[in-house]
Amino acid sequence: MKMPAVNECQVDACAYNAEHICHALAITVGNSHHAECETFFKVDVKGGDPAATGRVGACKMSDCQHNVQYECQASGIVVGYAQKDIDCLTYAPA
Template sequence: MATIDMPQVRDCAVRACAYNQTGCHAFAITVGSSERAHCETFVDGPVKGGVATLTAQVGACKRADCRHNDDLVCHASSITVGPDLDAADCLTYEPVKL
């Protein structure tokens, strides 16, 4: 079985997220919704979560219209998450030009 290196979340500017503690420490995040490149792993709350020794990776990306997406797998070298249309969006998202 072949494995691929998943892109890391290089930076997350969403300080309200429970996984963001000087970087995203979720095991992996999911990006995408039918409307935008939202970080669906975003958790707004006072309890902090994640694994301090890990840097999050993109586990799944549902934005097939992104130039970094091939077969719903992100192939960017890394991504940045921050506020855009929502509190936590993938700022690396680039729509394919048709």
């Protein structure tokens, strides 16, 4: 199974974001409250692999229509702001 790509990240402050491209090798989505990007963190220095496009490694949102056994089956996702939270905007409750 190929992990879905993070097609866009709208969170410029993230350490893994460069020009709206996620450079984390894999992100984790979800907690007990919402489809949060748990890989997000803010520091002054950018990180990740500049040649890589981020992928969804795990998704804890079992109620999402794209989730099968905690693996995302969407063709790709967008990460951005849902109010003040940094979430998977592709999340769709089943």
